[in-house]
Each structure stands twice: as C-alpha cells, then as structure tokens.
Amino acid sequence: MSEQVTIHGEVDAGFGPVADAFRRNFRQHGEIGAAVAVYAGGEPVVDLWAGHRDRTRTRAWERDTMAPVWSSTKGMTAFVFAEFVSRGLLDYEAPVARYWPEFAANGKESITVRQLLDHQAGLAALDRPVRLKDMADLDGLALILAEQKPLWRPGTRHGYHPITAGLFQGELIRRVDPDHRTLGRVFAEDFAAPLGLDFYIGMPEEISMDRVATLSATEGLDILRYERDLPLRIGIQLYSKRGLSFQALNSPQVGAPARAARREFVSVESPAAGGVGTARSLARVYGAAAAQTGELPIERDLLDRLASADTADDVPAEDLVLLTPSRYHLGFRKSRGGFRFGTDKRAYGTTGYGGSFGFADPATGLGFGYVMNRLGMAVLDDVRSRNLRDALRRCG
Numbered sequence: 001m002s003e004q005v006t007i008h009g010e011v012d013a014g015f016g017p018v019a020d021a022f023r024r025n026f027r028q029h030g031e032i033g034a035a036v037a038v039y040a041g042g043e044p045v046v047d048l049w050a051g052h053r054d055r056t057r058t059r060a061w062e063r064d065t066m067a068p069v070w071s072s073t074k075g076m077t078a079f080v081f082a083e084f085v086s087r088g089l090l091d092y093e094a095p096v097a098r099y100w101p102e103f104a105a106n107g108k109e110s111i112t113v114r115q116l117l118d119h120q121a122g123l124a125a126l127d128r129p130v131r132l133k134d135m136a137d138l139d140g141l142a143l144i145l146a147e148q149k150p151l152w153r154p155g156t157r158h159g160y161h162p163i164t165a166g167l168f169q170g171e172l173i174r175r176v177d178p179d180h181r182t183l184g185r186v187f188a189e190d191f192a193a194p195l196g197l198d199f200y201i202g203m204p205e206e207i208s209m210d211r212v213a214t215l216s217a218t219e220g221l222d223i224l225r226y227e228r229d230l231p232l233r234i235g236i237q238l239y240s241k242r243g244l245s246f247q248a249l250n251s252p253q254v255g256a257p258a259r260a261a262r263r264e265f266v267s268v269e270s271p272a273a274g275g276v277g278t279a280r281s282l283a284r285v286y287g288a289a290a291a292q293t294g295e296l297p298i299e300r301d302l303l304d305r306l307a308s309a310d311t312a313d314d315v316p317a318e319d320l321v322l323l324t325p326s327r328y329h330l331g332f333r334k335s336r337g338g339f340r341f342g343t344d345k346r347a348y349g350t351t352g353y354g355g356s357f358g359f360a361d362p363a364t365g366l367g368f369g370y371v372m373n374r375l376g377m378a379v380l381d382d383v384r385s386r387n388l389r390d391a392l393r394r395c396g
Contacts, residue, residue: 005031008063009048014395018046021391025384026051030226033061033213034372035279036388039287041365042295046392047280053213053373066198066276067213067371068260071162072352073201073275075359077169078331079285079298080186080271081117082306086299089176092117092330096168100175102146103168111154116168117331122150123168124161124244124321130252135167136268138182142171151244152320158328159320162248162353166272184269190297195284199277202269209263212276213373215354217258229378233323248321257353257375273353279369282358286349287367290360306330307362309345322379333359339380341389355382357389368392 005026011019018038025031033051037044053061084090090099092114097104103111111121128144135141145168152159170183177186184202192199200207218227237243254265254273266276288295292303308329317336319326327336332348341347342361349359349368354375359368368389376382 005050007048007050009046010044011048012045015046015392017391017394018388019048021387022048022050025387029384029387030218030222030374031372031384032057032216032374033065034370034384035061035065037279037283037369038392039283039367041287041291041293042284043287044280044283045366046283049279055214055216061213062211064198064211064278065213066211066278067356067373068215068266068274068276069282069356069358069371070257070260070273070275070353072282072350072356072358072371073270074165074272075282075332075350076187076191076199076201076275076285077166077183077271078117078306078350079191079289079296080173080183081113081169081331082302083186083190083297084173084176086297086302089178090172096172100146100172102142105146106149108148108150108154111150113172114330115155116165116172118328119158119161119165119319119321119326120155120315120328121161121168122152122154122157122159123148123164124151124159125247125251126164130167132252132254132264132268135252135254135270138171138174141167145171156315157320158315158326159244160248160322160326161272162321163252163254163270163273164248166270166274167252170269170271182269183271191285192281195281195288195295197277197281197284199275199281199285200266201271201275203266203276205267209261209266212261212266213371214261215258215373215375217256217375218377223377226374226383227377228383229381231323231377231379234379245321245323277371279371282356282369282371283367284369285367286358286360286369287365290362290367291365306332306348307346307360324379326380343393351380351382351385355385357382357385366392
C-alpha cells in the first residue's frame with residue numbers, strides 16, 4: 001500500500017529531481033519516515049523530511065528528528081582519524097601497537113592503523129561474548145580487545161567489521177589523544193560543536209529519546225513488496241547461525257537492529273555502528289569535506305588523500321563478511337563493482353545497515369546524507385538511497 005505524505009523542507013533551484021525521488025520512495029518503496037539533505041560546501045541545497053518517526057505512524061517525523069544510522073557512523077569515525085593524522089598523533093601506516101603496546105598480543109603486532117580502518121585486520125568478531133554493558137567499561141573492554149586473535153592473516157584479505165571496528169578504533173583514539181578523550185567526545189567537541197551538528201556517538205542523557213525515530217524491521221509481505229537486493233548467502237548464514245558473516249554481525253551482542261532506538265543502546269559509544277543523528281548533519285560534514293571549506297580540523301592534503309581515486313588496495317575484492325566486492329579506503333567506502341555513488345571514483349562515504357548513507361563528492365563539492373526508519377535488507381545498495389543518489393547525479 002502506498003503512503004501519501006507531505007514533504008517538508010526546502011530545495012534549491014536545480015535540485016528538484018531529488019525531491020521527486022524522495023516522494024517516490026514513500027509511494028513505491030515503503031518508506032515510513034525519512035530525511036535527505038545535500039550540502040554544497042557549507043550551504044544546504046536540499047533539506048527534506050517526511051513521514052512518521054514510529055512504526056504505528058502516529059508521530060510525525062520532525063525537522064530535528066534523528067535516527068540510529070548504524071555503520072554510517074563509520075564515516076564520522078574516519079574523519080576523527082583523519083584529524084589525528086593531520087595533527088601528527090597517528091600515522092596510517094604505523095603499527096597500532098606503536099600507540100597501544102598491549103594490542104600486539106596474539107599475532108597483531110604488524111597490523112597498521114590503515115588495516116584497522118580498512119577491515120583488513122581480521123578482527124571482525126570477538127572470541128569472548130561482549131554485551132552493551134561491557135562496551136561501556138572501556139578499561140575492561142581494552143583488555144578483551146588486546147587479547148583477541150585475528151580470524152585471518154592481517155593485510156591479506158578484507159572482511160567487514162560491523163561493530164568490532166569501532167571498539168578497537170575507539171580505544172586507539174583514547175590512547176593517543178593528549179587528554180585521553182573518548183572518540184565520541186572528540187567528535188562532539190571537534191566536529192559536532194563547531195559545525196552545529198545533531199549527531200552523536202554516545203548520545204548524552206539530556207537529549208530526549210522523543211527526538212529519535214523508532215526503527216522498523218522489514219517483514220512478511222513487505223519483503224516481497226519492497227526488497228529486490230536480498231543478501232541470500234548472508235541470510236543462509238544467519239538462519240543456520242554459522243559462518244563468518246553470522247559471527248561478525250552478532251559480535252558484540254547489542255540486540256536486534258530494530259531495537260537500536262533505546263537509551264541503553266544510543267548512550268554507549270559504539271564508533272562503528274552506534275551513531276544517531278540527522279541527514280542534515282551527515283551532509284554538512286561531507287559537504288565541508290568535499291568542498292574543502294576549511295571548517296574541518298583536517299589538512300587539505302589529507303582531504304585530497306581521502307578523495308584519491310587510487311586506494312592502493314591490493315587485496316582481493318571479495319569481502320569475506322559481506323560476500324560481495326567491496327573497496328575500503330582510510331575508513332571510508334569507495335565505489336566497487338555494481339555499487340556506485342558520487343560523480344567519479346573520488347567520492348567516499350559509508351553506508352549503514354537498513355539503508356542510511358552519507359558521502360562526499362569532491363568532483364562537485366557536494367555532501368549527501370540520508371536517514372530513514374524502515375530497515376531495508378540490501379547488503380550495500382538500498383534502492384531508496386540509490387534513487388536519491390541517481391537523482392542528485394542528474395542535477396549536475
């Protein structure tokens with residue numbers, strides 16, 4: 001059944017196709033509530049929201065509604081790493097153990113910062129069961145992380161680290177920050193505050209949960225209505241509860257994805273998958289990066305390196321966890337195979353479980369952000385996000 005909605009917000013002249021695609025997503029692709037934003041450098045050219053922020057469609061999606069964005073968080077974390085490299089606190093090619101000596105245990109002594117960011121470290125799942133309460137105990141968690149053995153020889157393959165990536169990355173930032181700030185605090189102070197973002201990695205208690213959209217799993221006939229890119233091989237592993245994909249997607253154990261909009265989840269810092277925010281905030285950061293406005297605490301040559309078309313990634317294309325060709329570069333995704341975004345190979349960003357997406361397009365100076373609350377089932381390329389990206393490309 002199609003959803004008739006009123007689209008709220010503003011669109012600059014020339015960007016009407018994005019608004020048309022946004023409207024079609026509600027009419028044809030089962031959107032419940034969503035927002036999309038595009039920034040040209042530091043200025044919004046698309047800022048739209050519509051629908052409802054709850055499953056029962058009783059509460060409207062407002063201008064300041066946020067949503068859990070799962071792995072779209074990884075892009076914000078990658079920007080924190082770029083800042084620290086710019087400041088000389090980290091080197092992408094240095095061993096993690098240079099900054100965190102205990103990390104060297106059990107065959108991890110040669111893993112570099114870049115390999116940790118680019119899912120080549122073999123640390124996609126933990127041997128010990130870890131839950132949300134364990135993730136909040138950073139000192140105790142660091143001991144568990146340091147003892148973990150790689151699941152494959154680091155640097156030889158890549159396999160998506162859905163949640164564990166952020167745990168290791170967060171501890172590394174805490175080790176090298178002069179004030180030992182957590183990664184979430186670094187992002188809040190160095191990015192969110194200066195840019196006026198509504199985006200949190202570890203949402204403060206004073207932010208009301210009423211602002212956070214309730215997520216909805218796609219089930220039953222809605223799968224047949226709206227999903228065309230089902231991850232069958234991953235689905236088999238999840239159903240049988242066996243295989244690397246199952247291990248990675250369930251480590252740590254944080255609960256069903258549709259239950260992410262709860263205080264227990266959003267208050268814990270999970271730098272790979274725990275961010276909550278608006279489409280506007282994603283687009284704002286990526287717009288500043290794409291146009292190199294000088295607003296980010298990242299040097300221009302480093303932003304050029306993020307946009308490099310040559311990722312120097314010589315590992316096989318097949319992702320051991322997502323079971324599809326993938327390309328990673330300094331913590332961001334790049335286009336690969338049938339998954340394309342942006343104008344050319346310089347574009348970089350991160351997708352999130354269910355369909356959210358943020359990316360920078362250096363060729364145009366545009367930043368894109370999309371968040372929603374119906375969780376799609378595509379591995380990477382959710383049809384709703386793809387529709388919006390394709391429409392944006394036509395605006396050029």
